Amino acid sequence: MTRTKATAVGFIAVLLWALLALFTVGSAPTPPLMLNALCFTIGGTLGVIWAIATGEWRxxxxxxxxxxxxxSLSLFGYHALYFSALRLAPAAEAGLIAYLWPLLIVLMSGLLPGEDLRKGHLLGAGLGFFGAALIIGGGGLGFNPAHLPGYGLALACAFTWSTYSILSRRLGDIPTVSVVVFCLATAVLSALLHVALEDTVWPTDTLTWVSVLALGLGPVGLAFYVWDVGVKHGDIQLLGTASYAAPLLSTIVLVLAGFAEPTLHLGAAALLITGGAVLAARASLKSS
Known part of the structure; x- marks a missing residue:
């Protein structure tokens, strides 16, 4: 697989993560950790079917x-930290800190052998982060020292996913079928934590079950397999910068579905994120 094709495959994950918010809204009132267990069970089962059908399971x-x-600890840790951060701090502020991971991927990629980190990658990632800040914060963020534990968990969340993505690059010879085990193990760990910390609330209607199924097949399923291909064999700096398209596309999806209102902040964020992606793409072309 060529570097360009692998990058395109990896970007499918960004498109799928854009549907995360919509399906999460539809999955209410299922508790977060229970939802995580259900979704990773579906995503892991999807991987098992693929592995058996292709013979990759060998x-x-x-x-x-x-x-x-x-x-397994990376996938489980990221989600456990994320859910915990949103419980201990306001969603907007914690979400923005957690979304430092694309910027961290771009910065940390400079430590990888054979990778050329250019000024365009850094500028592009910076613009993308400010665009994400406009979307997540809605134009106003107020960081309260009382929420420092939640902010700390959100930062740990960002480092967990960026470190997982960067180290996955170093494991380029490990086949993507390994993600099947990651997903199933995450489902088990999430279920155990759910039993310990949450009340069980099963989906009660068709919409909720369809949302859970869609999450497990897409944003919390297929996305992790294609992301593995992208970070191992694609342009990791471009993927990191392009990941800021996820909150933008997610907001657009919510607007189209009637769950959010279009605003000037959304338009400004679109320009920042698009401009950042263009800068990163040009830097990647120069280094190729």
Missing amino acids: ALRKIPFRVYIFG
């Missing part, structure tokens, strides 16, 4: 156990 026996530990 490669699972050759993957070192430490890789399974690394991937």
Whole structure:
């Protein structure tokens, strides 16, 4: 697979994550950790079917156990930290801090062998972050010291996902089928944490079940498989910058679905994120 094709495959994850908010709204009132367990069970099952159909499951026996530990704890840790951060701090502020991960991917990618980090990558990632800030904060953010524990967890969340993505690049020879085990292990860990911390509330109607199924098949399923391909074999700086399209596209989807109102902030954010992606793309072209 070429670098360009792998980057395009990885960007499918960004498109799928744009549907995360819409389907999450539809999945209410299912508790977050229970929702996580259900979705990763669906996503893991999807991977099992793919692995059996293609014969990729044979490669699972050759993957070192430490890789399974690394991937499972990364996926589970990211979501556990994210949900906990949103419980201890306002969603807008915590969400913005958590969304430092694309910028961190771009910065940390400079440590990877064979990667050329250019000024355009940094400027593009910076513009993307400010665009995301406009969307997530709605033009106004007020950081309260009383919420520092939540902010700290959100920052840990950002470092968890960026570190997972960067180290996945170093594991380029590990087949993507390993993500099947990551998803299933995350489902088990999420279920255990749900039993310990939450009340069980099963989906009660067709819309809720369809939303849960859609989450498991897409944003919390297929997205992790295509992201694995992208970060291992694609242009990781361009993918990091392009990831800021997720909150923009997510907001647009919510507007089209009638759950949000179009604003000037959305238009400004679109310009910033698009401009950042163009800068990053031009920098990648120069380095290729």
